[in-house]
Amino acid sequence: MGQQVVIEPVSRIEGHGKISIILDDAGRVADARLHVTQYRGFEKFCEGRPFTEMPSLVERICGICPISHSLASVKACDEILGVQVPTTAMKLRRLLNCGEFIQSHSVSFFYLSSPDLLLGMDSDPAKRNILGVLEKHPALARDGIRLRQIGQRIIEWFAGKRIHPAWVVPGGVNAPLTADHRENMLALVPEAVDIIQRTLAVFKQSLENYREEIRTFANFPTYFMGLVDAQGNLDHVDGKLRFMDAKGNIVADQIDPARYQEYIGEAVEEYSYLKSPYYKPLGYPEGIYRVGPAARLNVCNGCGTPLADQEWAEFRSLERGPVLSSFYNHYARLIEILYSIETLDRLLQDPDILNTRTRAFAQPNYTAGIGVVEAPRGTLFHHYQVDDCGLMTWANMIVATGNNNLAMNRGVLQVAKRFIDGPKLTDAAVNRIQAVVRAFDPCLSCSTHVLGQQEFSIALIGPDGKVLDQA
């Protein structure tokens, strides 16, 4: 055992975590661990509650992607009811989800990561935040604030509240879309498209400056997982599972998400409250795979909307096989915002969208249900069991960030090896180690539905287990 470095708290991350970096006798980086330091217990404490409460309850797992949790939850509940959800309700849920992707990806890109990307990884840490970006690049920062606001407004117009709304329900949604709100939303589309296209242009120009980060930010072969529709296109809400290997071969396709347990196992490491899911056919820990924006764009055949498809083609041409560097998640996030805006526009034009039949009613008819969606950070699984009265008896959830746990750990190791030299932590190393974690946009509040601690720290630990340096 070598020496060890701890970084705590990891900043500009949505949740609680710290990082230990372990040095060997020669003072070189030997190992790295991402500790997620919170656990909340949702899988247990929902026991005994009526399953119909679950959509509202699980929103409280995460304030950044509550819509994803409620959508996965209502899909599990739909199965417990055993009903066919009206097609308009399916479309409305998809629309709501567009609002969430716009706002959540905007938080990640503009509020959390743009300080690194625009001010520089080595800029003054006291200014390296959204207010600093606002000073230096006011137009872009205002664009980001506006784009997030557009996403949140859309959610509010559907659901009456921006955060933790109670609009999606088992069997559908609880109120149809009004003509006024449809007009309001349509009116926002051109502005949103402009903002995202401007941002994409700025981002692509800046890529040149980040060669080292692209080379080291979790840039290694892994499997990838994501949901795709029947044509193999990107699908955030109703797709089937597809797995791709590191060379780009599709190794499992059109898998009904209800069979997730045949493909995904969950392991625990003693140093983290975040579990480590793995691709079962390869075993643990060899079954490392990634989810999230870049993984989704890797596994799909295209987005299925014209502007996003152009960007997707350019994205995929970065490499011959799948895009391996997790740095490119930032890029993929912007493309997915564009896809979400186009999808929003298309669905709002649908003549059926104002239909008032939006909910199917039933008593619980089945004792289990599995609901799976793509959350902004990756594939999200909710699996419930209920008794005959519909009271919860058991739940399992695999959250987006959990899927990436093995890859985040290995990514931290890769960056630590490149940027740490000797027993001292430099700001350059500390920020890059945090930035690689940030590239995954981990939502540690989600990940620890099962618990969490404050933000993030990094420790450098020596061969004798002594902490040499902390940040």
Place this chain on the structure above:
Amino acid sequence: MSKMRIATTWLDGCSGCHMSLLDLDDRLADMAQQIEIVYGPLVDALEFPEAVDVALVEGAVSSDADVKKVRLIRERSKILVSFGDCAVTSNVPAMRNEFRVQEVLQRGYEENVSCHGQIPGVGVPALMPQVRPVHEYVEVDVFLPGCPPPADAIFFLLSELLQGRIPDLTGKSRFGA
């Protein structure tokens, strides 16, 4: 005039209260002349600084690390705001109080796993037997309920504090809102 030094933090919460703070949108940007965010998930400071004017504390107290943290925040902040229902009443996180900690951990780390089942205990904080609201550990100056508190209420809170007044939040927010 020197800027008001604001720290924000989350204990056992969902970050939704912080997202509601971001829902101030342009109003937050416009306030940038008067406020400075010196600590929290949005900025890079690794240590909770001294002489904080206002600390917004989201979330309930759930682990031994939360207890340490909330005490440190109290020591170093002039005004401590119990920010949102989880901080004020312990809300959803306290639903685990119905169960023993061991049972809650077993579900997550021993039952719902397919490999290496074990309860994490290295480098991670220990859970307190009960999840409790912030004011059971430290004195709280302002309570702002809501799940999350609406952005307008947060705006009112910050504006009043900027004027040097302790805000009267009656009618601005409600539990569960």
